[in-house]
Amino acid sequence: MADSDAGEFPTENHRGSAGVLFGKYEVGKLVGCGAFAKVYRGRDTRTGQSVAIKVVSKQRLQKGGLNANIKREIAIMHRLRHSSIVRLFEVLATKSKIFFVMEFAKGGELFTKVSKGRFCEDLSRRYFHQLISAVGYCHSRGVFHRDLKPENLLLDDKLDLKVTDFGLSALTDQIRPDGLLHTLCGTPAYVAPEVLAKKGYDGAQIDVWSCGVILFVLNAGYLPFNDHNLMVMYRKIYKGEFRIPKWTSPDLRRLLTRLLDTNPQSRITIEEIIHDQWFKQGYDDKMSKFHLEDSDMKLPANDVDGEMGVRRMNAFDIISGSPGFNLCGLFGDARKYDRVERFVTAWTAERVVEKLEEMAAAENLTVAKKESWGLKIEGQNDNFAMVVEMNQLTDELVMIEARKRQRDCASGRDLWSNTVRPFLEEILHKPEETIPGLGTDQNQNQEESSSSLRDVYTTP
Structure with missing residues (x-):
């Protein structure tokens, strides 16, 4: 990456190197430039996958009065999962920049x-x-x-x-x-x-x-x-x-x-x-x-690395899982368009899966796929689908990510609001001032990003 661009990307000073975005993406050459954004080719350091990284200046957005537009763009791209639509993998941010990490279109x-x-x-x-x-x-x-x-x-x-x-x-x-x-x-x-x-x-x-x-x-x-x-x-x-x-x-x-x-x-x-x-x-x-075409309603391949078959999250995974943390409160409204909700619980993944299976049976739903770290539940006539994944947040805590799709059904019953969500809220862990399992230095680093990891606990 050119020296002139080096200051544009936050790096993980203690463990990362220059040109690595949040310790997760290597940033390559500039491939496009517009009035409010620059697009770079990048590489996911964990998988080796090529990505496109669009860098947007918050200051330019503010001057152009385009904050609402960028909120809406993020909300929309999170909503869409189609083979002929560029996929948004995640959105990261610092105090001055917003980073869209997207599918790279080589052609x-x-x-x-x-x-x-x-x-x-x-x-x-x-x-x-x-x-x-x-x-x-x-x-x-x-x-x-x-x-x-x-x-x-x-x-x-x-x-x-x-x-x-x-x-x-x-x-x-x-x-x-x-x-x-x-x-x-x-x-x-x-x-x-x-x-x-x-x-x-x-x-x-x-x-x-x-x-x-x-x-x-x-x-x-x-x-x-x-x-x-x-x-x-x-x-x-x-x-x-x-x-x-x-x-x-x-x-x-x-x-x-x-x-x-x-x-x-x-x-x-x-x-x-x-x-x-x-x-x-x-x-x-x-x-x-x-x-x-709801590819976001599919349970991903099993690539877990935890001892109990549950994925273990690092600090950057935690940060990227929290819209409030990453975006410094700028995109709070975007969440109402997203079909993803996250909860943190002290229950084990196995116990959550077991309870959701019981709930599915009681509601005459089908468990289409099941793993130790998640499951997919489907309703009759394609009126309901839900994928639940669990990631090990700390030794004591598990983060539950639920993606749901629900259409009007003959009974008019709202399965998500009336049944599933109340259960997940009931087992919600109540956060303390600091996150159990994270050291003092890590908590200090999070405070410097002008937000709190409390946003991780639930993102309705």
Whole structure:
């Protein structure tokens, strides 16, 4: 890492070395730079996995009034787990910087690839399949991207597509009483006409429009709406004035016309796209079963190293498990969007697993997978799923991480709120002034980070 960047990364002075972020990630070369962030290639020192590390300046965020945006981006990326969406592994922070540790897309931007020449229809369709699968998944989770473009579509080492940059995304709770979103955002050439009309818009419908522009670019090699004069380009978008290349097949021509329909009410929907004649060719129906794409509802592989088969956490794991600690109180609101809750208990992992099994049987739930350090519980008709993992915090304490997904069921019973959460709160360990098992020096180091590990005990 260049000397000019060395001061940007906190290192573990006693045990780490220069260029190692929080003792966990080696920081490599700069791969991208924007107005508020720099992106570096990194490596997880524990697994050797390549990662991307986005470094955001808190001061610049404050000056730009973008604190709410970054909170929302973190909340959204924690919510999404899809094979065609860049994964956020964790968020770390110091007093001046925020660090997004994300999946590294080795293939770079789709924009770079298509700028060298248009794609054939088969390749365009392959990427459009992956794009629609990711966008449909986002919509099913109440997330609207609002800035879809080839620059925000990355490629992994297999050249599969990965959607990224959720900085302008919206959640359903931002919809106004009129049922619409109203914030003007997006990239000019990809923005939908109803956004330009400034009368409110449906987040799903404007994402579909942007997908249409992307598909046009993949097939044609140029933009459908383009002009050196921005206002002239906006008029073309508003009127829907574009010409489809002569080499375009009739089926693709019909799909592009429906995608770039200026009337959002008659514009094709994600569900209709999936059944379109051109789109269906070579499409795996599993990609559109969005309710089954919950990879965060899977119990991870057993890589435990504790004597009792329970994972043992180090100081940095403890810190990274606490949003309040890492982010210095900046992102407290983000937690309400997250489906992850953490509890610390003096119960053993085996005892917690045993109790949750009893609870599952009483509620007619199925234990789909079980380990000494965790289990997955499923309800009937896919109306409930929960993964519980346990990590050894100290010799006496275990941290429980629960991830849940719950949909309305016929009985209307809220299994999480009425049954599971009360049990976890009942066995919650009451924290003292310091954490048992951590030395004085470690507690002192935590105090210097301007927060308390009390935030670890429960993060609702």
